[in-house]
Amino acid sequence: MRHVDVTGKDSSRTVYDVAVIGGGFAGSLLAAVLARNGVRTLLVEEETAPRFSVGESMVPYTAALARVVARRYRVPEVEHLTSLKAVHGKVSANCGVMRNMGFVHHREHLRQHPGEIYQVVNPSVVPPVPHLFRQDVDACLLGVARQYGAEVCTGSRVDGVDIDPDVGVTLRTGSGDEFAARYVVDAGGHRALLAGELGLREEPSRARHQSRTLFTHMTGVTPYDETPAGRQHDQPSPWHQGTLHHVFDGGWLWVIPFDNQPRSANSRCSVGLTLDPRRHPVSGLSPQEEFDAFLRRFPDVAGQFTHAVASRPWTSTGRLQYSSKRVVGDRYCLVAHAAGFVDPLYSRGLAHSLEVVNALGRRLIDAARDGDWSTERFQYVEDLQQALFDAHDDLAYASFVSFRDFELFNAVVRTWTVSTVLGALAVENACAGYGRSGDDSVFRDLEDTRHPGSPFPGSAHYNALGPLTRTLCEEVEAGTRTPGSAAERIFDAIRQADYLPPSLGLGDPADRFFHNTPARIVRAARWVRTDAPDEVGALLKGAMGGLIRERLRGARRPH
Numbered sequence: 001m002r003h004v005d006v007t008g009k010d011s012s013r014t015v016y017d018v019a020v021i022g023g024g025f026a027g028s029l030l031a032a033v034l035a036r037n038g039v040r041t042l043l044v045e046e047e048t049a050p051r052f053s054v055g056e057s058m059v060p061y062t063a064a065l066a067r068v069v070a071r072r073y074r075v076p077e078v079e080h081l082t083s084l085k086a087v088h089g090k091v092s093a094n095c096g097v098m099r100n101m102g103f104v105h106h107r108e109h110l111r112q113h114p115g116e117i118y119q120v121v122n123p124s125v126v127p128p129v130p131h132l133f134r135q136d137v138d139a140c141l142l143g144v145a146r147q148y149g150a151e152v153c154t155g156s157r158v159d160g161v162d163i164d165p166d167v168g169v170t171l172r173t174g175s176g177d178e179f180a181a182r183y184v185v186d187a188g189g190h191r192a193l194l195a196g197e198l199g200l201r202e203e204p205s206r207a208r209h210q211s212r213t214l215f216t217h218m219t220g221v222t223p224y225d226e227t228p229a230g231r232q233h234d235q236p237s238p239w240h241q242g243t244l245h246h247v248f249d250g251g252w253l254w255v256i257p258f259d260n261q262p263r264s265a266n267s268r269c270s271v272g273l274t275l276d277p278r279r280h281p282v283s284g285l286s287p288q289e290e291f292d293a294f295l296r297r298f299p300d301v302a303g304q305f306t307h308a309v310a311s312r313p314w315t316s317t318g319r320l321q322y323s324s325k326r327v328v329g330d331r332y333c334l335v336a337h338a339a340g341f342v343d344p345l346y347s348r349g350l351a352h353s354l355e356v357v358n359a360l361g362r363r364l365i366d367a368a369r370d371g372d373w374s375t376e377r378f379q380y381v382e383d384l385q386q387a388l389f390d391a392h393d394d395l396a397y398a399s400f401v402s403f404r405d406f407e408l409f410n411a412v413v414r415t416w417t418v419s420t421v422l423g424a425l426a427v428e429n430a431c432a433g434y435g436r437s438g439d440d441s442v443f444r445d446l447e448d449t450r451h452p453g454s455p456f457p458g459s460a461h462y463n464a465l466g467p468l469t470r471t472l473c474e475e476v477e478a479g480t481r482t483p484g485s486a487a488e489r490i491f492d493a494i495r496q497a498d499y500l501p502p503s504l505g506l507g508d509p510a511d512r513f514f515h516n517t518p519a520r521i522v523r524a525a526r527w528v529r530t531d532a533p534d535e536v537g538a539l540l541k542g543a544m545g546g547l548i549r550e551r552l553r554g555a556r557r558p559h
Contacts, residue, residue, distance in 0.1 A: 016042040016151070017368040019171055019181035021158050021194075024053060025134070026336035026353040027187030028141035033073040033361040035150035039368045042179055043150050044171065046157040049142065050135040052312065054215055056256050056270050057098055057243045057347035058082070058129045060122055061420045064427040065354035071434060072443055073361055077144045081137065083127035084261065092136035094266035096258040097128050100242030101347075102235065103413060104224070105406045108248065112300040114232040116406040118413050120420075120514040121237045131243070131256050132350075133266060153177075158193055165330035168373075183364065183373055184332050190322055192338035200324045200334065207321035207389075208470075209397040211251070211343050214287040214316040215272030220307040221255065227303035236515045243347060246301050249404040250279030252345060253294075253301060268311055274343065276400055277319065287314030323389055328382040330375050333360060340389045343396040346416050352388050355453060358443070359384050384452040391453070394470040395419075401473040405483035407509070408476065411490035414506050415469045417514050418494065419455075421504075422462070426455030458535055462499050499536045501527040 018034055020027045023045030031043040058066075063082040070079035080086040087095045105116040122129065146152045153173075160172040161184060169184045186194040195201050223240035224230035230239060240260050246253040256270035273291055283290055288310065295302035323340040327333060336353040360381050367373050395416055402409040426446065433442040448457035456462040472489055475481035487509070494500065495507035503523030505511035516524075 014040070014151075014180075015168070016040045016179065016181040017183065018042070018364055019044065019169065019179060019184045020150075020187055021161075021171070021184065021192075022187035022189065022338065023047075023138070023142050023152070023154065024051070024187065024189065024337075025055070025138050025141065025350065026338075026357060027185070028138060028145050029069070029078065029353065030185060030187065030335065030357045030361060031145035031150040031152070032075050032077070032141060032148055033069065033357060034364055034368075035145055035148040036075050037073060037361075037365045039365055041145070041150040042171075042181060043142075043145055043152045044156050044158050044173065044179070045142070045152070045154045048154050049139040051138060052217075053134040053138060054270060054272065055344065055347070055349040056132045056134055056258075057101075058132055058350065059098070059101065059243075059347050059420060060126060060129060061424040061427070062347070062351040062354060063126075063129045064424045064431065065351055065358065068427055068431050068434075068443065069354055069358050069361070071431060072358070072440065075144065075148070077140070081132065082129060084130045085127060087130045087132070087137075088263055091140045092133055093263060094133035094136050094258060094268075096131035096133075096256070096264055096266070097261040098122070098131045098242050099128055100235075100237040100239075101245070102237075102239045102242055103245045103247055103409075104233075104239070105403075105409060106246055106248040106298050106301060108297050109299075112229045112232075113406075114234075115512070116410075117233055117235060118410060118512050119235045119237060119242075120417055121516075122242075123516050131258055131260075131270075133258055133268075161194060161197060161332075163331050169331055182331070183367065185360070185364075186332065186334045186338045187336060189337045190341060192334055194332055194334060195324060195338065198329070198332075200326055202323045202325050205319075205321045205323040205340075207323060207342060207393045207397075209321060209342055209393050209400060210276055210278060211274050211320050211396070211400070212277050212282070212317050213272055213274040213320060213344070214290060214314055215254075215270070216287075216310045216314045217268040217312050218271050218305075218308045219267050219269070219311050220309050221257065221269040221271065222304050222306060222308075223257070223260070224255070224304055227300070229300035229303060236513055245345075246298070247399075247403045247409065248298065250400070251275040252403065254344065255304065269308075271305075271308075272344065274320075274345070282318075287316040290316075321393075326382065327385050328375060328378045331373060333378060333381060335360060335385075339385045342389060342392045345396050345399060346392075346420070348388075348392050352385075352392075355388065356381065356385055359447065362440070362443075380447055380449065380452065383449060384447075387452040391419075391466055394466050398469045398473040401477050402483070405487075408473075408483035408487045410509055410512070411487040412469055412473070414494055415465055415490065417506060418462075418465065418497075418500065421514075422455040422499065456499055456535065459499050461493075461497055465493055465497075468493055498533050501532075503527065 017040040019042040080090040103118040157174040244255040258266040327339040402412040451457040472486040501524035
C-alpha cells in the first residue's frame with residue numbers, strides 16, 4: 001500500500017494541491033487547466049479508455065466557453081474542440097458536424113404538420129462546430145492533463161475520502177493506495193462519492209422537471225431529410241447537418257449523427273428517447289422493445305429507423321433529475337454532473353462543465369499559490385452551479401409542458417434561443433477583450449452574484465424571462481391558462497425586450513427559423529448603434545463587431 005502523509009511533514013511523499021475524482025470531460029478538463037498552471041494535480045478515474053459517454057453537441061455557446069478556457073488558462077488543445085477542422089486534424093476523425101439545432105413537433109398516430117418546426121442555424125462565418133464523439137474527446141483531454149504534468153491513475157476506484165478542514169484530504173482506493181491533497185474535486189457524475197459520503201444530495205430533488213431516458217449509438221439511421229416526412233420541410237439548413245429534436249407530448253427524441261460530413265470515419269449516430277415517467281411510465285419492456293413501441297406510435301419518426309441497428313447495448317435510466325443541498329464545502333467541490341443534472345434537452349451538459357471549470361480553475365490556481373483554501377473563496381462556484389441547475393430546470397420543465405401544443409412550444413423554445421445567443425455574445429465579448437488587453441478581469445467581471453451565469457445581470461427584463469415562462473407553463477399544467485394565452489404572453493415579453501435587436505425576429509411566431517442572413521445582420525448593427533440600451537449596446541458592439549464585418553464582407557464577395 002502506498003501511503004501519503006496529508007500533513008506534508010514527510011518530504012519524501014507527494015502532497016497534491018488538488019485531487020480530482022473522475023476522468024470524464026469535466027474532470028480531465030479541470031486537471032489539464034490546473035496542471036498547465038503549475039498546480040500539483042492528481043486525477044483518479046475508475047474506468048479505462050475508451051469510455052462511452054453521451055452529451056455530444058458543441059453548440060456555439062459551448063464553443064465560446066471552450067475558447068475562453070483555452071485562452072485564459074493557456075490550454076490550446078481545448079480550442080481544438082471548437083471547430084470541425086481542428087477536431088478532425090487534432091483529436092478524432094469520428095466526430096460529425098453541427099450546423100443547426102432543429103426541432104420537429106409530432107402528434108401521436110398523426111402525420112407531422114410541415115409548419116410545426118423550428119430551427120436555429122449557426123452563423124456561416126463561424127467555423128463549423130462539431131458533434132463530439134465523446135469517448136475519443138474525453139480520452140484526448142485525459143491525455144492533455146497527463147501531458148501538462150497531472151498524475152493520472154486509471155482503473156482505480158476511490159472508495160473513501162477523509163477531510164480535515166485545517167489540513168487537507170486523504171483519498172483511499174480499492175487497491176489499498178492512499179493519496180493526500182490540499183483540496184478534492186469530485187467530477188464523478190451522478191454516483192459522486194462525496195455526495196454520498198457527506199450526505200449532500202437533496203431527497204427528493206428540488207427539480208420540478210421529471211424525465212427518464214434510454215439511449216445508444218446506432219448505425220443505419222436514415223437522414224430525416226431523406227424520409228417522406230422530412231422532404232416536406234423548408235428549413236434553411238438540412239436536419240442531418242445538426243442536432244435534431246423530435247418533440248411530442250411527454251417527451252423528445254434526439255438524433256445526433258457523426259457520419260454527416262465527408263471526412264468522418266464514423267458510421268454511428270447517437271439516439272436517445274427522453275420521457276416524462278408520469279406520462280410514459282416504465283413499461284417493463286426492454287429498451288429496444290420500448291423504442292420500437294414508440295416508433296409505432298410516431299410513423300413520421302419511424303422512417304429514420306427502418307434500417308437502424310444499435311451498435312452498443314442500450315442504456316436505460318430511472319428518473320434523471322438529482323440535485324445537491326450544497327456543492328462547495330471545506331476543502332471540497334462537486335462539479336458539473338456530480339453536483340446535479342436536469343435533462344439532456346438543449347445540450348447544456350458540456351456548457352455547464354465549461355462554465356464551472358472556468359470559474360473554479362482560477363480560484364484553485366490562486367489557492368495553490370497563496371495557501372488560502374477557505375470555503376468562502378469558492379462561494380461563487382456554489383452560487384453558479386445552483387443557479388445553472390435552477391435555470392435549466394425551469395427551461396426543461398416549461399419545454400415539456402409546451403410539447404403538448406406547438407403554439408406554446410414555439411414560444412418556449414424562443415426563450416432558450418435568447419439565452420444561448422446572448423450567452424454566446426457575452427462570452428465572445430469577454431474573450432475578445434482578453435485578446436486585446438490580456439487582462440483577466442474581463443472574465444471576473446462576468447461573475448455577478450445577483451444572477452450568476454447571466455449575460456445581462458443588470459437587466460431586469462432579461463432575467464425575468466425564464467421565471468415568467470416557467471410560471472405561465474405552471475398555469476397551463478394546472479389548467480388555469482390556455483397554451484395559446486401563455487404563448488402570447490411569452491412572445492409579448494420577447495417583443496418588448498430592450499436587450500434584443502428586433503430584426504432577429506424572435507418575437508414573431510410565424511418566423512420559425514433563427515437564421516442570421518446578411519440583411520438581418522445589417523439591421524441588427526444599425527439597432528446596436530442607435531437604439532440599444534447602454535449595457536446591451538456595449539456587449540453587442542464588442543461581440544457582434546467582428547461577425548458583422550465578416551458577414552458584410554461575405555455578402556460582397558462574388559460566389
